[in-house]
Amino acid sequence: MSLSKCLEILTKYFPSFLLGIRTTLIVAILGTLIGLIIGLFIGGIRAVKLDKTASKSVYIIKKIIDIITKIYIEVFRGTPMMVQAVFIYYLVYTNIFKWDKMFAAIFIISINTGAYMAEIIRSGIQAVDPGQNEAARSLGMSSSQTMMNVILPQAIKNAFPAIGNELIVNIKDSSVLMIISITELMFQSNSIAGTTYRFTETYFVTAMIYLFLTSISSFILHLIEKRLNNTKTSFPQSDTNIHSIVIASKGE
Amino acid sequence: MALIEIKNVKKSFETNKVLSDISFEVNKGDVVCMIGPSGSGKSTMLRCINLLEDIDEGQIIVLGQDINKIKDINAYRKNVGMVFQQFNLFNNMNVLDNCVLAQVKVLKKDKNEAEQVAIQRLSEVGLKDFIYAFPNTLSGGQKQRVAIARALCMDPEILLFDEPTSALDPQMVGEVLNVIKNLADQDMTMVIVTHEMAFAKDVADKIVFMDDGIILEEGSPDQIFNNPKNERTRQFLSRII
Ligand SMILES: Nc1ncnc2c1ncn2[C@@H]1O[C@H](COP(=O)(O)OP(=O)(O)OP(=O)(O)O)[C@@H](O)[C@H]1O
Ligand SMILES: [Mg+2]
Numbered sequence: 317m318s319l320s321k322c323l324e325i326l327t328k329y330f331p332s333f334l335l336g337i338r339t340t341l342i343v344a345i346l347g348t349l350i351g352l353i354i355g356l357f358i359g360g361i362r363a364v365k366l367d368k369t370a371s372k373s374v375y376i377i378k379k380i381i382d383i384i385t386k387i388y389i390e391v392f393r394g395t396p397m398m399v400q401a402v403f404i405y406y407l408v409y410t411n412i413f414k415w416d417k418m419f420a421a422i423f424i425i426s427i428n429t430g431a432y433m434a435e436i437i438r439s440g441i442q443a444v445d446p447g448q449n450e451a452a453r454s455l456g457m458s459s460s461q462t463m464m465n466v467i468l469p470q471a472i473k474n475a476f477p478a479i480g481n482e483l484i485v486n487i488k489d490s491s492v493l494m495i496i497s498i499t500e501l502m503f504q505s506n507s508i509a510g511t512t513y514r515f516t517e518t519y520f521v522t523a524m525i526y527l528f529l530t531s532i533s534s535f536i537l538h539l540i541e542k543r544l545n546n547t548k549t550s551f552p553q554s555d556t557n558i559h560s561i562v563i564a565s566k567g568e
Numbered sequence: 569m570a571l572i573e574i575k576n577v578k579k580s581f582e583t584n585k586v587l588s589d590i591s592f593e594v595n596k597g598d599v600v601c602m603i604g605p606s607g608s609g610k611s612t613m614l615r616c617i618n619l620l621e622d623i624d625e626g627q628i629i630v631l632g633q634d635i636n637k638i639k640d641i642n643a644y645r646k647n648v649g650m651v652f653q654q655f656n657l658f659n660n661m662n663v664l665d666n667c668v669l670a671q672v673k674v675l676k677k678d679k680n681e682a683e684q685v686a687i688q689r690l691s692e693v694g695l696k697d698f699i700y701a702f703p704n705t706l707s708g709g710q711k712q713r714v715a716i717a718r719a720l721c722m723d724p725e726i727l728l729f730d731e732p733t734s735a736l737d738p739q740m741v742g743e744v745l746n747v748i749k750n751l752a753d754q755d756m757t758m759v760i761v762t763h764e765m766a767f768a769k770d771v772a773d774k775i776v777f778m779d780d781g782i783i784l785e786e787g788s789p790d791q792i793f794n795n796p797k798n799e800r801t802r803q804f805l806s807r808i809i
Binding site: 445447448450451452453454455456457458461465466469470473 | 650
């Protein structure tokens with residue numbers, strides 16, 4: 317393998333690579349965002365523990381939702397995305413409508429990511445200490461007000477590294493979507509390699525581009541994470557205590 | 569006038585009978601301290617009053633209504649504030665927002681008005697300078713005072729305290745008890761589960777001694793601390809004081 321040949325391929329086929337990068341990023345970013353929304357819904361519902369005041373019908377509905385969402389999560393995490401892609405693409409294409417490939421790709425990566433996100437969000441929610449939930453409820457806040465204002469913001473913050481990791485995974489794993497011939501980076505590389513017959517050099521360039529994309533993404537995610545953790549605090553000087561009444565405490 | 573009437577309340581967790589036939593009353597403006605050994609059901613009783621737990625039998629009448637028949641639980645809860653052992657502040661917001669959130673969401677106040685109330689209440693607990701601090705930068709005593717201010721912002725008729733000082737370092741117990749003592753002086757109706765016997769003696773109008781899911785003895789602090797009738801009460805007090 318020669319590096320100069322790599323450089324030559326990169327410059328000569330730069331527009332093709334660029335199109336691949338563009339498609340890969342669109343699919344990965346949209347897939348992660350839509351997956352996150354799916355995950356917030358499903359993970360949010362799965363994390364809800366019904367309290368004692370819930371009626372029997374609510375309880376049964378919740379049980380059914382739990383079973384359905386569990387099946388969704390297990391199926392999409394337990395099968396390869398490449399298989400999901402061909403299966404869903406052709407299922408819809410032959411039976412429902414002739415859908416756009418790009419649309420199909422985003423659809424597939426989104427529901428695949430959603431299954432992972434649901435578990436990430438669920439465990440993020442469950443990691444928020446339940447005392448805060450009780451405190452909010454004791455102030456008269458409804459369970460949805462509590463979820464939106466107190467629990468979810470903390471769950472998302474705690475789960476941010478795992479959520480960000482899904483983006484990195486999607487940048488890499490969107491490569492399997494070449495199976496439905498969208499112009500993402502892997503698909504573009506295949507056609508470049510097919511024209512140049514320089515397989516080693518072409519795929520070396522491809523690998524470097526993927527590495528570049530994931531490194532940049534990690535860096536940006538890291539910055540965002542740092543900002544999230546850097547909650548602004550004031551530095552108060554005095555603790556103006558109310559007039560003291562001396563009360564002996566136990567064991568003194 | 570009784571603000572809270574507990575009538576023959578029974579409650580089990582599965583087979584574990586936690587409350588067996590509890591009855592007592594809390595009058596308007598009174599401070600009732602609940603004492604008793606660990607596992608006797610004090611927290612459970614308190615949580616039932618705030619509908620964090622439901623009861624199996626009996627009645628809890630608060631402000632004239634049977635709370636287990638109430639449809640709008642959230643409307644009921646805004647009248648009954650609760651302060652927890654672990655403070656339970658909202659860690660994703662500063663002290664001011666901790667006190668503002670429920671006023672805006674539940675009482676539907678506008679933000680400015682809610683902030684005025686919050687600052688007023690925070691001043692009363694000595695934390696005016698800390699309104700922009702986040703909970704993780706506060707000491708335990710400060711956190712608990714925020715939690716009390718947060719409950720007060722809802723203008724509740726009743727405040728419930730579940731061991732408000734048990735998670736605190738000894739040197740911070742006093743500042744929190746002072747705040748509660750001030751509320752007692754302002755005739756706030758309160759039910760306080762505590763192990764601080766000196767405090768209970770000082771602040772309570774009535775002491776309720778619970779043991780193993782029943783009330784063994786209740787009466788004035790003088791009666792309970794100086795002339796306990798029951799042998800178990802005597803043993804408990806001699807161990808703890
Ligand atoms: N959510 C729950 N599920 C099952 N059992 C519970 C639950 N909450 C409390 N219990 C049980 O009920 C009994 C009474 O508990 P409770 O917390 O009311 O006691 P306590 O008097 O507050 O004790 P402490 O002084 O230790 O706080 C204990 O045996 C406890 O294990
Ligand atoms: Mg307790």
